[in-house]
Amino acid sequence: MTPATATPAAPTHAAAHTPAVSSHDVEQVERALIDASARTPVLFFYTTAITWLLAATFFGFVASIKLNSPEFLGSWSWLTYGRVWPAYTNTLAYGWGFLAAMGTITWLMARLCRVALGSPKLLVWGGIFWNLGVTVGVVSILSGNNQGYEWMEFPRYVAAILFVAYSLMAVWGVVMFRHRRKGHVYVTLWYMLAAVFWFPWLFGAAYFMISVVHVPGVVQAAVSEWYAQGLLGYWFGAVGLGAVYYLIPKVIGRSVHSYYLAAIGFWTYALFVGWTAMTRLSGGPIPAWLVTVSIAATILMVIPIATVTLNYLMTMRDHHHMVYHSPTIRFTFYGAAAWTLGSLISIPASLRSVDHYMHFTHFAVAQTHFVLYAFFSMVMFGAIYYIVPRLVGVEWLSTTFIRYHFWGSAYGIGFAIAMLLIAGLVQGFAAADPALDYSVVVARTAPYLIGRSVAWLMLIFAHLAFALHFLLMVLRLGRPGGAATLFHPLEGEA
Amino acid sequence: MKRFPSILAGIFVTFALAWFGMAMMPLIQLGNLQPQSEEDGSDVYPVNVAGLTNQGRAVFAANGCFYCHSQQVRDRQNGADLERGWGDRRTVALDYLYDQHVFLGEMRNGPDLANIGNRQKDAAWHYAHLYDPRFTSPGSIMPPFRFLFEKRKIAGQRSDDALKLDPGMVEEGFEIVPNDQAKALVAYLLSLDRNHPLKSSAEAASAPAAPAPAAAPAAAAPAAPKEAKK
Numbered sequence: 001m002t003p004a005t006a007t008p009a010a011p012t013h014a015a016a017h018t019p020a021v022s023s024h025d026v027e028q029v030e031r032a033l034i035d036a037s038a039r040t041p042v043l044f045f046y047t048t049a050i051t052w053l054l055a056a057t058f059f060g061f062v063a064s065i066k067l068n069s070p071e072f073l074g075s076w077s078w079l080t081y082g083r084v085w086p087a088y089t090n091t092l093a094y095g096w097g098f099l100a101a102m103g104t105i106t107w108l109m110a111r112l113c114r115v116a117l118g119s120p121k122l123l124v125w126g127g128i129f130w131n132l133g134v135t136v137g138v139v140s141i142l143s144g145n146n147q148g149y150e151w152m153e154f155p156r157y158v159a160a161i162l163f164v165a166y167s168l169m170a171v172w173g174v175v176m177f178r179h180r181r182k183g184h185v186y187v188t189l190w191y192m193l194a195a196v197f198w199f200p201w202l203f204g205a206a207y208f209m210i211s212v213v214h215v216p217g218v219v220q221a222a223v224s225e226w227y228a229q230g231l232l233g234y235w236f237g238a239v240g241l242g243a244v245y246y247l248i249p250k251v252i253g254r255s256v257h258s259y260y261l262a263a264i265g266f267w268t269y270a271l272f273v274g275w276t277a278m279t280r281l282s283g284g285p286i287p288a289w290l291v292t293v294s295i296a297a298t299i300l301m302v303i304p305i306a307t308v309t310l311n312y313l314m315t316m317r318d319h320h321h322m323v324y325h326s327p328t329i330r331f332t333f334y335g336a337a338a339w340t341l342g343s344l345i346s347i348p349a350s351l352r353s354v355d356h357y358m359h360f361t362h363f364a365v366a367q368t369h370f371v372l373y374a375f376f377s378m379v380m381f382g383a384i385y386y387i388v389p390r391l392v393g394v395e396w397l398s399t400t401f402i403r404y405h406f407w408g409s410a411y412g413i414g415f416a417i418a419m420l421l422i423a424g425l426v427q428g429f430a431a432a433d434p435a436l437d438y439s440v441v442v443a444r445t446a447p448y449l450i451g452r453s454v455a456w457l458m459l460i461f462a463h464l465a466f467a468l469h470f471l472l473m474v475l476r477l478g479r480p481g482g483a484a485t486l487f488h489p490l491e492g493e494a
Numbered sequence: 495m496k497r498f499p500s501i502l503a504g505i506f507v508t509f510a511l512a513w514f515g516m517a518m519m520p521l522i523q524l525g526n527l528q529p530q531s532e533e534d535g536s537d538v539y540p541v542n543v544a545g546l547t548n549q550g551r552a553v554f555a556a557n558g559c560f561y562c563h564s565q566q567v568r569d570r571q572n573g574a575d576l577e578r579g580w581g582d583r584r585t586v587a588l589d590y591l592y593d594q595h596v597f598l599g600e601m602r603n604g605p606d607l608a609n610i611g612n613r614q615k616d617a618a619w620h621y622a623h624l625y626d627p628r629f630t631s632p633g634s635i636m637p638p639f640r641f642l643f644e645k646r647k648i649a650g651q652r653s654d655d656a657l658k659l660d661p662g663m664v665e666e667g668f669e670i671v672p673n674d675q676a677k678a679l680v681a682y683l684l685s686l687d688r689n690h691p692l693k694s695s696a697e698a699a700s701a702p703a704a705p706a707p708a709a710a711p712a713a714a715a716p717a718a719p720k721e722a723k724k
Binding site: 352 | 515
């Protein structure tokens, strides 16, 4: 349990000019070989992920405008709100989020297990099938073939395609782990391995219970809410936290503060996160004990929240200036902080006395965006800024583009979430007053929903800057190798 | 922590516990729910209806109505649903027994629909509302569902099911008629009525209203299955 062994090796952004030693050279060659083996699949995952991000941006913006102005594109069945909204959530989660996660998992597992990928082609095929499945699924939703459960909108046959595609991609994670160089299993690997195992069970079990067995009545609702919460916790949460544990120590060049805290954080997270699901049905027609257990589990989440937060803050201690210099750290730290904040907010929100007001409001939408964008997507941006230069051999071309991307995303999602939280509070308190007609309740949220559409403009700007910059990297149009692209050069460095 | 099998076992067990508690326990507890009836077998509730309402349920799903409309009425302690007149009582698991597809909903950009067939029995109102939500409900942010209607030239007499709209909403000599999807959707909406009185035994079986005492924090999550057996 010595922290030193737990560290992913040398600071790469900072120390490009360490005097070479022979074992260091060997490591460099080994890394280069691993990166070469991962290049094609990881770039494929990232490229398609970012394409989906642009699609999600379009759908999300249209959906947002539609709540301001319901007649906007109103005659077109394919883009009615009830179709374009799930098209947005699905492209964001299964298109962008999933493929970005796959790219990051693949690269991190190869690096941390210190094995080159045996069959990069199979991973690419898995990625192709995944993209095919998401495309068919989104077209299904838009054309009016929606399964009717949140996050499980894709029809059954699409779920089957995704399951096969996932198996092709994920099996390599397990193979790599089995063939890893003996030594310490770094904390990032626990999260990644867990996510890789949890997702297929979650996805398979939920689709099996709902679409194959057809469980009766409200059991459907329980299963689908358990899946929705699990997708955020078991998959996006675990992958995001795993990446945070890698990127922060790696870039600032010191070991993770406490291996012991990391273990507590991981195992309590694994233990409690799945039990939080039924707060989503608080007050609903399900047995009350389910909700009570979920509230207790949500409160217990304070243990992983506190330990993980303490760990990354202590790791960052005295190195907070890296937020100023390093794009990877800036995005990743923003994501980690958003995870802490969003998770903390969900604790009081789960209590029945608060849920009384907050249930059925934009507050829930805000919480989803905390996990999926402010936390997970920001960490993935950080990972992409770190990983891609190692795959293409050139550095990011323009500090300005990264800066545009960061400010657009950070302020955009921050503003959007703030608007949704306020809209939720306003809506919740108005809804609790039966003297107000429900149309009045809805009307009171209008200014904040316009605010959210404005936030979308920032996100559009950020995503376009990011996508263009990424395209240049794929085309090898970057700055030729050498020091990483930083916002501000580090003192004492080149 | 260094060995593959122990990590894998931990990952497996933590997930299995939550899966059992959150997904399997509801099935075990509610999977065999039976409809209620009087002792002589009369007044069975709920009744398994099929046909047009099922097609309408598919239209409801296809157009994502459930993203903005819930179908559940909560008790007074959980919200103002009853005061708003959205139902005579809270909804319980029994109410959804024969729903091929349960739309409890998570979000209310519009009012609850658990009992909409009881609250608004006029099919003509529903058609007009779907065609132009702001015609029946000024200030509504619901999108129009004009693609569920056809504009036809009036040949001879007006169709029976033509929408009664204000002059100017449709050109002279034309009428708006619902298509099959709209008819199915309205049939489904009119079928939504979960106000049937509950026998106390059914209520107790399907939705215990008394909130269970909060479990001791340390034992709460793993103890869940035990608690269910009570």
